Amino acid sequence: MKTASLVSKDVEHADSIWHNGIISPWTDATVPVRSVGHASVASVFEGIKAYWNTENQQLYVFRLKEHMQRFLDSIKIVRLGNRYTLANLIQATIDVLKANKLKEDTYIRPWNFLSGIIYEQIAPADSPTDVIIDTWPFNSMMGKERGCRVCVSSWTRISDNVLPPRVKTFSNYHNSRLASIEATANGYDWPLILNEHQKVTEGPGACVGLIRNGVMITPDIPSGIMESITRDTILHTIAKDLGIPVIERAVDRTELYIADEIFFMGTGWEVLPILEVDGLPINKGEMGPITKAIDHAYHDIVRGINQKYSQWLTPVWGE
Ligand SMILES: Cc1ncc(COP(=O)(O)O)c(C=O)c1O
Incomplete structure:
Protein backbone atom coordinates (compact mmCIF):
# COMPACT_ATOMS: atom_id res chain seq x y z
CA MET A 1 0.00 0.00 0.00
CA PHE A 138 4.67 12.50 -11.47
CA ASN A 139 1.17 11.27 -10.62
CA SER A 140 -0.54 13.25 -7.87
CA MET A 141 -2.44 11.24 -5.25
CA MET A 142 -4.51 14.19 -4.03
CA GLY A 143 -8.26 13.64 -3.78
CA LYS A 144 -7.88 9.85 -3.74
CA GLU A 145 -8.72 7.53 -0.85
CA ARG A 146 -5.29 6.38 0.32
CA GLY A 147 -3.12 5.76 3.36
CA CYS A 148 -0.06 4.08 4.79
CA ARG A 149 0.99 1.98 7.75
CA VAL A 150 3.94 3.23 9.80
CA CYS A 151 6.13 2.04 12.65
CA VAL A 152 8.30 3.98 15.05
CA SER A 153 11.86 3.37 13.95
CA SER A 154 14.64 2.02 16.15
CA TRP A 155 16.97 4.49 14.40
CA THR A 156 17.43 7.95 15.96
CA ARG A 157 16.83 11.04 13.82
CA ILE A 158 19.80 13.21 12.89
CA SER A 159 19.92 16.45 14.85
CA ASP A 160 21.04 20.05 14.38
CA ASN A 161 24.53 19.48 15.76
CA VAL A 162 25.08 16.22 13.88
CA LEU A 163 23.64 16.65 10.39
CA PRO A 164 21.17 19.56 10.50
CA PRO A 165 17.71 18.31 9.42
CA ARG A 166 16.77 21.77 8.11
CA VAL A 167 19.42 21.37 5.41
CA LYS A 168 18.19 19.48 2.37
CA THR A 169 21.36 17.55 1.71
CA PHE A 170 21.43 14.08 0.19
CA SER A 171 23.68 12.76 2.97
CA ASN A 172 20.86 13.38 5.50
CA TYR A 173 18.75 10.86 3.63
CA HIS A 174 20.99 8.01 4.67
CA ASN A 175 19.27 8.21 8.07
CA SER A 176 15.88 8.23 6.29
CA ARG A 177 17.00 5.29 4.16
CA LEU A 178 18.07 3.12 7.10
CA ALA A 179 14.78 3.80 8.89
CA SER A 180 12.77 3.09 5.71
CA ILE A 181 14.58 -0.18 5.05
CA GLU A 182 13.87 -1.28 8.62
CA ALA A 183 10.17 -0.34 8.27
CA THR A 184 9.85 -2.33 5.03
CA ALA A 185 11.63 -5.33 6.53
CA ASN A 186 9.10 -5.29 9.38
CA GLY A 187 6.12 -5.13 7.02
CA TYR A 188 5.31 -1.39 7.26
CA ASP A 189 5.20 1.24 4.54
CA TRP A 190 7.20 4.00 6.26
CA PRO A 191 8.91 4.85 9.55
CA LEU A 192 8.38 7.72 11.95
CA ILE A 193 11.68 8.64 13.55
CA LEU A 194 12.27 9.80 17.15
CA ASN A 195 14.99 12.27 18.16
CA GLU A 196 17.66 11.73 20.83
CA HIS A 197 15.09 12.78 23.48
CA GLN A 198 12.66 10.10 22.24
CA LYS A 199 10.25 12.72 20.84
CA VAL A 200 8.63 12.37 17.42
CA THR A 201 10.36 14.20 14.58
CA GLU A 202 9.16 13.33 11.07
CA GLY A 203 9.05 10.63 8.42
CA PRO A 204 11.88 9.88 6.01
CA GLY A 205 10.62 12.44 3.47
CA ALA A 206 7.77 14.39 5.07
CA CYS A 207 6.63 16.09 8.28
CA VAL A 208 3.83 14.71 10.42
CA GLY A 209 0.63 16.18 11.85
CA LEU A 210 -1.76 14.70 14.43
CA ILE A 211 -5.40 15.59 15.09
CA ARG A 212 -6.63 15.27 18.67
CA ASN A 213 -10.05 16.57 19.68
CA GLY A 214 -10.17 18.85 16.64
CA VAL A 215 -6.74 20.38 17.31
CA MET A 216 -3.76 19.90 15.00
CA ILE A 217 -0.53 19.06 16.82
CA THR A 218 2.81 18.87 15.06
CA PRO A 219 6.42 18.52 16.24
CA ASP A 220 8.07 21.94 16.46
CA ILE A 221 11.15 22.75 14.38
CA PRO A 222 13.64 22.36 17.30
CA SER A 223 12.38 18.76 17.66
CA GLY A 224 14.66 18.24 14.63
CA ILE A 225 12.61 18.47 11.44
CA MET A 226 12.89 20.04 8.03
CA GLU A 227 11.49 23.56 7.74
CA SER A 228 8.81 22.18 5.46
CA ILE A 229 7.00 24.46 3.05
CA THR A 230 3.96 22.16 2.96
CA ARG A 231 3.83 22.15 6.76
CA ASP A 232 3.98 25.95 6.72
CA THR A 233 1.15 26.07 4.14
CA ILE A 234 -1.06 23.73 6.18
CA LEU A 235 -0.27 25.21 9.61
CA HIS A 236 -0.44 28.88 8.83
CA THR A 237 -2.99 29.02 6.03
CA ILE A 238 -5.12 25.91 5.53
CA ALA A 239 -5.70 25.23 9.24
CA LYS A 240 -6.67 28.88 9.72
CA ASP A 241 -9.09 28.75 6.76
CA LEU A 242 -10.65 25.53 8.10
CA GLY A 243 -10.82 26.87 11.67
CA ILE A 244 -8.48 24.18 13.07
CA PRO A 245 -6.38 25.34 16.04
CA VAL A 246 -2.68 24.41 15.73
CA ILE A 247 -0.08 23.59 18.39
CA GLU A 248 3.63 23.15 17.58
CA ARG A 249 5.40 21.27 20.36
CA ALA A 250 7.28 18.12 21.33
CA VAL A 251 5.21 14.98 20.66
CA ASP A 252 5.49 11.68 22.55
CA ARG A 253 5.48 8.32 20.78
CA THR A 254 2.37 7.17 22.67
CA GLU A 255 0.49 10.31 21.63
CA LEU A 256 0.58 8.86 18.12
CA TYR A 257 -1.31 5.79 19.33
CA ILE A 258 -4.27 7.78 20.65
CA ALA A 259 -4.49 10.44 17.92
CA ASP A 260 -7.83 10.74 16.07
CA GLU A 261 -6.05 11.23 12.75
CA ILE A 262 -2.42 11.41 11.59
CA PHE A 263 -0.96 12.40 8.24
CA PHE A 264 2.34 13.03 6.53
CA MET A 265 2.75 16.39 4.78
CA GLY A 266 5.41 17.31 2.25
CA THR A 267 5.91 18.32 -1.35
CA GLY A 268 6.60 14.76 -2.47
CA TRP A 269 3.91 12.91 -0.52
CA GLU A 270 1.44 15.81 -0.49
CA VAL A 271 -1.05 14.92 2.31
CA LEU A 272 -0.64 11.20 3.02
CA PRO A 273 -2.92 9.72 5.72
CA ILE A 274 -1.34 7.41 8.31
CA LEU A 275 -3.85 4.64 9.05
CA GLU A 276 -1.85 2.56 11.51
CA VAL A 277 1.08 3.12 13.91
CA ASP A 278 2.98 0.15 15.38
CA GLY A 279 0.02 -2.11 14.56
CA LEU A 280 -2.58 0.17 16.22
CA PRO A 281 -5.33 1.50 13.92
CA ILE A 282 -5.83 5.26 13.61
CA ASN A 283 -9.41 6.41 12.87
CA LYS A 284 -10.38 2.71 12.46
CA GLY A 285 -7.83 2.45 9.67
CA GLU A 286 -9.58 5.00 7.44
CA MET A 287 -8.67 8.45 6.08
CA GLY A 288 -10.21 10.89 8.60
CA PRO A 289 -12.52 13.85 7.88
CA ILE A 290 -10.02 16.56 8.88
CA THR A 291 -7.25 14.95 6.81
CA LYS A 292 -9.68 14.87 3.88
CA ALA A 293 -10.52 18.55 4.33
CA ILE A 294 -6.81 19.48 4.47
CA ASP A 295 -6.09 17.35 1.39
CA HIS A 296 -8.93 19.04 -0.49
CA ALA A 297 -7.81 22.54 0.49
CA TYR A 298 -4.16 21.80 -0.40
CA HIS A 299 -5.26 20.45 -3.79
CA ASP A 300 -7.25 23.58 -4.60
CA ILE A 301 -4.37 25.88 -3.59
CA VAL A 302 -1.52 24.11 -5.43
CA ARG A 303 -3.55 23.57 -8.61
CA GLY A 304 -4.61 27.20 -8.72
CA ILE A 305 -8.34 26.48 -8.24
CA ASN A 306 -8.40 28.56 -5.05
CA GLN A 307 -6.93 31.82 -6.38
CA LYS A 308 -6.78 33.40 -2.90
CA TYR A 309 -3.16 32.27 -2.69
CA SER A 310 -2.14 33.00 -6.28
CA GLN A 311 0.95 34.84 -4.97
CA TRP A 312 2.36 31.35 -4.26
CA LEU A 313 1.91 30.19 -7.86
CA THR A 314 4.45 30.87 -10.60
CA PRO A 315 2.72 30.41 -13.98
CA VAL A 316 5.01 28.92 -16.61
CA TRP A 317 3.06 29.55 -19.82
CA GLY A 318 1.85 32.76 -21.46
CA GLU A 319 2.60 36.40 -20.70
C1 LIG B 1 12.86 14.84 5.66
C2 LIG B 1 11.80 15.71 5.10
N1 LIG B 1 10.96 16.35 5.92
C3 LIG B 1 10.00 17.15 5.45
C4 LIG B 1 9.82 17.36 4.10
C5 LIG B 1 8.74 18.25 3.61
O1 LIG B 1 9.26 19.47 3.17
P1 LIG B 1 8.49 20.30 2.06
O2 LIG B 1 7.09 20.42 2.51
O3 LIG B 1 9.16 21.62 2.04
O4 LIG B 1 8.60 19.55 0.80
C6 LIG B 1 10.65 16.71 3.22
C7 LIG B 1 10.44 16.88 1.78
O5 LIG B 1 11.20 17.34 1.07
C8 LIG B 1 11.68 15.88 3.70
O6 LIG B 1 12.51 15.24 2.87
Whole structure:
Protein backbone atom coordinates (compact mmCIF):
# COMPACT_ATOMS: atom_id res chain seq x y z
CA MET A 1 0.00 0.00 0.00
CA LYS A 2 2.92 2.38 -0.65
CA THR A 3 0.81 5.31 -1.80
CA ALA A 4 3.56 7.88 -2.19
CA SER A 5 5.82 8.15 -5.18
CA LEU A 6 7.72 11.02 -6.75
CA VAL A 7 7.64 9.69 -10.25
CA SER A 8 5.03 8.49 -12.74
CA LYS A 9 5.71 4.97 -13.98
CA ASP A 10 6.56 5.78 -17.58
CA VAL A 11 9.19 8.45 -16.89
CA GLU A 12 12.79 7.96 -17.98
CA HIS A 13 14.18 11.47 -18.22
CA ALA A 14 13.31 14.82 -19.77
CA ASP A 15 14.92 15.97 -23.04
CA SER A 16 16.57 19.00 -21.45
CA ILE A 17 18.18 19.91 -18.15
CA TRP A 18 19.38 23.27 -16.79
CA HIS A 19 23.12 22.91 -16.10
CA ASN A 20 25.25 25.85 -14.91
CA GLY A 21 23.13 28.41 -16.72
CA ILE A 22 22.65 26.51 -19.96
CA ILE A 23 19.73 24.38 -21.12
CA SER A 24 21.58 21.23 -22.23
CA PRO A 25 20.48 17.90 -23.64
CA TRP A 26 19.88 15.71 -20.56
CA THR A 27 22.37 13.09 -21.81
CA ASP A 28 25.18 15.70 -21.97
CA ALA A 29 24.88 16.64 -18.27
CA THR A 30 27.62 14.31 -17.04
CA VAL A 31 30.33 14.53 -14.34
CA PRO A 32 33.66 12.65 -14.03
CA VAL A 33 33.16 9.32 -12.27
CA ARG A 34 35.76 10.25 -9.63
CA SER A 35 33.69 13.22 -8.53
CA VAL A 36 30.54 11.21 -7.86
CA GLY A 37 31.28 10.32 -4.22
CA HIS A 38 32.18 13.87 -3.23
CA ALA A 39 29.32 15.29 -5.23
CA SER A 40 26.84 13.11 -3.39
CA VAL A 41 28.21 13.87 0.10
CA ALA A 42 28.65 17.60 -0.43
CA SER A 43 25.44 18.46 -2.21
CA VAL A 44 22.13 20.08 -1.48
CA PHE A 45 18.89 19.88 -3.38
CA GLU A 46 15.25 20.90 -3.42
CA GLY A 47 12.03 19.08 -4.22
CA ILE A 48 9.47 21.33 -5.91
CA LYS A 49 6.20 20.55 -7.66
CA ALA A 50 4.42 22.21 -10.54
CA TYR A 51 0.74 21.39 -11.02
CA TRP A 52 -1.16 21.49 -14.29
CA ASN A 53 -4.51 23.33 -14.28
CA THR A 54 -6.53 22.02 -17.22
CA GLU A 55 -9.16 24.74 -17.12
CA ASN A 56 -6.61 27.57 -17.17
CA GLN A 57 -4.23 25.58 -19.46
CA GLN A 58 -1.50 26.64 -17.07
CA LEU A 59 1.36 24.98 -15.18
CA TYR A 60 1.77 26.52 -11.72
CA VAL A 61 4.99 26.04 -9.76
CA PHE A 62 4.06 25.99 -6.07
CA ARG A 63 6.01 28.32 -3.74
CA LEU A 64 9.01 28.40 -6.08
CA LYS A 65 10.51 31.43 -4.32
CA GLU A 66 10.37 29.76 -0.88
CA HIS A 67 11.89 26.53 -2.23
CA MET A 68 14.74 28.38 -3.94
CA GLN A 69 15.34 30.46 -0.81
CA ARG A 70 15.62 27.22 1.20
CA PHE A 71 18.02 25.92 -1.50
CA LEU A 72 20.21 29.00 -0.97
CA ASP A 73 19.94 28.61 2.83
CA SER A 74 21.04 24.96 2.59
CA ILE A 75 24.00 25.99 0.38
CA LYS A 76 24.99 28.62 2.95
CA ILE A 77 24.77 26.30 5.96
CA VAL A 78 26.92 23.57 4.37
CA ARG A 79 29.31 26.15 2.84
CA LEU A 80 29.12 25.12 -0.77
CA GLY A 81 30.09 27.52 -3.52
CA ASN A 82 27.26 29.25 -5.38
CA ARG A 83 27.04 31.65 -8.30
CA TYR A 84 23.27 32.02 -8.65
CA THR A 85 20.83 34.46 -7.10
CA LEU A 86 17.26 33.73 -6.10
CA ALA A 87 16.07 35.52 -9.27
CA ASN A 88 18.47 33.45 -11.45
CA LEU A 89 17.18 30.19 -9.99
CA ILE A 90 13.52 31.15 -10.38
CA GLN A 91 14.04 32.12 -14.02
CA ALA A 92 16.12 28.98 -14.67
CA THR A 93 13.25 26.81 -13.41
CA ILE A 94 10.77 28.49 -15.74
CA ASP A 95 13.26 28.15 -18.62
CA VAL A 96 13.78 24.40 -18.18
CA LEU A 97 10.04 23.71 -17.78
CA LYS A 98 9.45 25.60 -21.03
CA ALA A 99 12.35 23.85 -22.78
CA ASN A 100 10.77 20.51 -21.87
CA LYS A 101 7.34 21.75 -23.08
CA LEU A 102 5.81 20.57 -19.82
CA LYS A 103 2.04 20.70 -19.56
CA GLU A 104 1.48 18.07 -16.86
CA ASP A 105 2.18 17.61 -13.14
CA THR A 106 5.96 17.91 -12.84
CA TYR A 107 8.53 17.32 -10.12
CA ILE A 108 11.48 19.71 -10.17
CA ARG A 109 14.82 18.94 -8.55
CA PRO A 110 17.47 21.69 -8.36
CA TRP A 111 20.76 20.29 -7.16
CA ASN A 112 24.03 21.99 -6.16
CA PHE A 113 27.04 19.66 -5.85
CA LEU A 114 30.84 19.84 -5.73
CA SER A 115 32.23 19.94 -9.23
CA GLY A 116 35.43 18.50 -10.65
CA ILE A 117 37.79 16.10 -8.94
CA ILE A 118 38.75 16.67 -5.30
CA TYR A 119 41.75 14.92 -3.75
CA GLU A 120 41.21 15.84 -0.07
CA GLN A 121 38.96 13.59 2.05
CA ILE A 122 37.19 16.73 3.22
CA ALA A 123 36.40 19.25 0.53
CA PRO A 124 37.22 22.85 1.53
CA ALA A 125 34.48 25.40 2.15
CA ASP A 126 33.21 27.32 -0.87
CA SER A 127 34.67 24.79 -3.34
CA PRO A 128 33.20 25.31 -6.83
CA THR A 129 29.91 23.61 -7.58
CA ASP A 130 27.72 22.60 -10.49
CA VAL A 131 24.02 23.40 -10.41
CA ILE A 132 21.45 21.42 -12.33
CA ILE A 133 17.68 21.67 -12.47
CA ASP A 134 16.07 18.40 -13.49
CA THR A 135 12.36 17.81 -14.18
CA TRP A 136 10.11 14.78 -14.58
CA PRO A 137 6.38 14.00 -14.50
CA PHE A 138 4.67 12.50 -11.47
CA ASN A 139 1.17 11.27 -10.62
CA SER A 140 -0.54 13.25 -7.87
CA MET A 141 -2.44 11.24 -5.25
CA MET A 142 -4.51 14.19 -4.03
CA GLY A 143 -8.26 13.64 -3.78
CA LYS A 144 -7.88 9.85 -3.74
CA GLU A 145 -8.72 7.53 -0.85
CA ARG A 146 -5.29 6.38 0.32
CA GLY A 147 -3.12 5.76 3.36
CA CYS A 148 -0.06 4.08 4.79
CA ARG A 149 0.99 1.98 7.75
CA VAL A 150 3.94 3.23 9.80
CA CYS A 151 6.13 2.04 12.65
CA VAL A 152 8.30 3.98 15.05
CA SER A 153 11.86 3.37 13.95
CA SER A 154 14.64 2.02 16.15
CA TRP A 155 16.97 4.49 14.40
CA THR A 156 17.43 7.95 15.96
CA ARG A 157 16.83 11.04 13.82
CA ILE A 158 19.80 13.21 12.89
CA SER A 159 19.92 16.45 14.85
CA ASP A 160 21.04 20.05 14.38
CA ASN A 161 24.53 19.48 15.76
CA VAL A 162 25.08 16.22 13.88
CA LEU A 163 23.64 16.65 10.39
CA PRO A 164 21.17 19.56 10.50
CA PRO A 165 17.71 18.31 9.42
CA ARG A 166 16.77 21.77 8.11
CA VAL A 167 19.42 21.37 5.41
CA LYS A 168 18.19 19.48 2.37
CA THR A 169 21.36 17.55 1.71
CA PHE A 170 21.43 14.08 0.19
CA SER A 171 23.68 12.76 2.97
CA ASN A 172 20.86 13.38 5.50
CA TYR A 173 18.75 10.86 3.63
CA HIS A 174 20.99 8.01 4.67
CA ASN A 175 19.27 8.21 8.07
CA SER A 176 15.88 8.23 6.29
CA ARG A 177 17.00 5.29 4.16
CA LEU A 178 18.07 3.12 7.10
CA ALA A 179 14.78 3.80 8.89
CA SER A 180 12.77 3.09 5.71
CA ILE A 181 14.58 -0.18 5.05
CA GLU A 182 13.87 -1.28 8.62
CA ALA A 183 10.17 -0.34 8.27
CA THR A 184 9.85 -2.33 5.03
CA ALA A 185 11.63 -5.33 6.53
CA ASN A 186 9.10 -5.29 9.38
CA GLY A 187 6.12 -5.13 7.02
CA TYR A 188 5.31 -1.39 7.26
CA ASP A 189 5.20 1.24 4.54
CA TRP A 190 7.20 4.00 6.26
CA PRO A 191 8.91 4.85 9.55
CA LEU A 192 8.38 7.72 11.95
CA ILE A 193 11.68 8.64 13.55
CA LEU A 194 12.27 9.80 17.15
CA ASN A 195 14.99 12.27 18.16
CA GLU A 196 17.66 11.73 20.83
CA HIS A 197 15.09 12.78 23.48
CA GLN A 198 12.66 10.10 22.24
CA LYS A 199 10.25 12.72 20.84
CA VAL A 200 8.63 12.37 17.42
CA THR A 201 10.36 14.20 14.58
CA GLU A 202 9.16 13.33 11.07
CA GLY A 203 9.05 10.63 8.42
CA PRO A 204 11.88 9.88 6.01
CA GLY A 205 10.62 12.44 3.47
CA ALA A 206 7.77 14.39 5.07
CA CYS A 207 6.63 16.09 8.28
CA VAL A 208 3.83 14.71 10.42
CA GLY A 209 0.63 16.18 11.85
CA LEU A 210 -1.76 14.70 14.43
CA ILE A 211 -5.40 15.59 15.09
CA ARG A 212 -6.63 15.27 18.67
CA ASN A 213 -10.05 16.57 19.68
CA GLY A 214 -10.17 18.85 16.64
CA VAL A 215 -6.74 20.38 17.31
CA MET A 216 -3.76 19.90 15.00
CA ILE A 217 -0.53 19.06 16.82
CA THR A 218 2.81 18.87 15.06
CA PRO A 219 6.42 18.52 16.24
CA ASP A 220 8.07 21.94 16.46
CA ILE A 221 11.15 22.75 14.38
CA PRO A 222 13.64 22.36 17.30
CA SER A 223 12.38 18.76 17.66
CA GLY A 224 14.66 18.24 14.63
CA ILE A 225 12.61 18.47 11.44
CA MET A 226 12.89 20.04 8.03
CA GLU A 227 11.49 23.56 7.74
CA SER A 228 8.81 22.18 5.46
CA ILE A 229 7.00 24.46 3.05
CA THR A 230 3.96 22.16 2.96
CA ARG A 231 3.83 22.15 6.76
CA ASP A 232 3.98 25.95 6.72
CA THR A 233 1.15 26.07 4.14
CA ILE A 234 -1.06 23.73 6.18
CA LEU A 235 -0.27 25.21 9.61
CA HIS A 236 -0.44 28.88 8.83
CA THR A 237 -2.99 29.02 6.03
CA ILE A 238 -5.12 25.91 5.53
CA ALA A 239 -5.70 25.23 9.24
CA LYS A 240 -6.67 28.88 9.72
CA ASP A 241 -9.09 28.75 6.76
CA LEU A 242 -10.65 25.53 8.10
CA GLY A 243 -10.82 26.87 11.67
CA ILE A 244 -8.48 24.18 13.07
CA PRO A 245 -6.38 25.34 16.04
CA VAL A 246 -2.68 24.41 15.73
CA ILE A 247 -0.08 23.59 18.39
CA GLU A 248 3.63 23.15 17.58
CA ARG A 249 5.40 21.27 20.36
CA ALA A 250 7.28 18.12 21.33
CA VAL A 251 5.21 14.98 20.66
CA ASP A 252 5.49 11.68 22.55
CA ARG A 253 5.48 8.32 20.78
CA THR A 254 2.37 7.17 22.67
CA GLU A 255 0.49 10.31 21.63
CA LEU A 256 0.58 8.86 18.12
CA TYR A 257 -1.31 5.79 19.33
CA ILE A 258 -4.27 7.78 20.65
CA ALA A 259 -4.49 10.44 17.92
CA ASP A 260 -7.83 10.74 16.07
CA GLU A 261 -6.05 11.23 12.75
CA ILE A 262 -2.42 11.41 11.59
CA PHE A 263 -0.96 12.40 8.24
CA PHE A 264 2.34 13.03 6.53
CA MET A 265 2.75 16.39 4.78
CA GLY A 266 5.41 17.31 2.25
CA THR A 267 5.91 18.32 -1.35
CA GLY A 268 6.60 14.76 -2.47
CA TRP A 269 3.91 12.91 -0.52
CA GLU A 270 1.44 15.81 -0.49
CA VAL A 271 -1.05 14.92 2.31
CA LEU A 272 -0.64 11.20 3.02
CA PRO A 273 -2.92 9.72 5.72
CA ILE A 274 -1.34 7.41 8.31
CA LEU A 275 -3.85 4.64 9.05
CA GLU A 276 -1.85 2.56 11.51
CA VAL A 277 1.08 3.12 13.91
CA ASP A 278 2.98 0.15 15.38
CA GLY A 279 0.02 -2.11 14.56
CA LEU A 280 -2.58 0.17 16.22
CA PRO A 281 -5.33 1.50 13.92
CA ILE A 282 -5.83 5.26 13.61
CA ASN A 283 -9.41 6.41 12.87
CA LYS A 284 -10.38 2.71 12.46
CA GLY A 285 -7.83 2.45 9.67
CA GLU A 286 -9.58 5.00 7.44
CA MET A 287 -8.67 8.45 6.08
CA GLY A 288 -10.21 10.89 8.60
CA PRO A 289 -12.52 13.85 7.88
CA ILE A 290 -10.02 16.56 8.88
CA THR A 291 -7.25 14.95 6.81
CA LYS A 292 -9.68 14.87 3.88
CA ALA A 293 -10.52 18.55 4.33
CA ILE A 294 -6.81 19.48 4.47
CA ASP A 295 -6.09 17.35 1.39
CA HIS A 296 -8.93 19.04 -0.49
CA ALA A 297 -7.81 22.54 0.49
CA TYR A 298 -4.16 21.80 -0.40
CA HIS A 299 -5.26 20.45 -3.79
CA ASP A 300 -7.25 23.58 -4.60
CA ILE A 301 -4.37 25.88 -3.59
CA VAL A 302 -1.52 24.11 -5.43
CA ARG A 303 -3.55 23.57 -8.61
CA GLY A 304 -4.61 27.20 -8.72
CA ILE A 305 -8.34 26.48 -8.24
CA ASN A 306 -8.40 28.56 -5.05
CA GLN A 307 -6.93 31.82 -6.38
CA LYS A 308 -6.78 33.40 -2.90
CA TYR A 309 -3.16 32.27 -2.69
CA SER A 310 -2.14 33.00 -6.28
CA GLN A 311 0.95 34.84 -4.97
CA TRP A 312 2.36 31.35 -4.26
CA LEU A 313 1.91 30.19 -7.86
CA THR A 314 4.45 30.87 -10.60
CA PRO A 315 2.72 30.41 -13.98
CA VAL A 316 5.01 28.92 -16.61
CA TRP A 317 3.06 29.55 -19.82
CA GLY A 318 1.85 32.76 -21.46
CA GLU A 319 2.60 36.40 -20.70
C1 LIG B 1 12.86 14.84 5.66
C2 LIG B 1 11.80 15.71 5.10
N1 LIG B 1 10.96 16.35 5.92
C3 LIG B 1 10.00 17.15 5.45
C4 LIG B 1 9.82 17.36 4.10
C5 LIG B 1 8.74 18.25 3.61
O1 LIG B 1 9.26 19.47 3.17
P1 LIG B 1 8.49 20.30 2.06
O2 LIG B 1 7.09 20.42 2.51
O3 LIG B 1 9.16 21.62 2.04
O4 LIG B 1 8.60 19.55 0.80
C6 LIG B 1 10.65 16.71 3.22
C7 LIG B 1 10.44 16.88 1.78
O5 LIG B 1 11.20 17.34 1.07
C8 LIG B 1 11.68 15.88 3.70
O6 LIG B 1 12.51 15.24 2.87
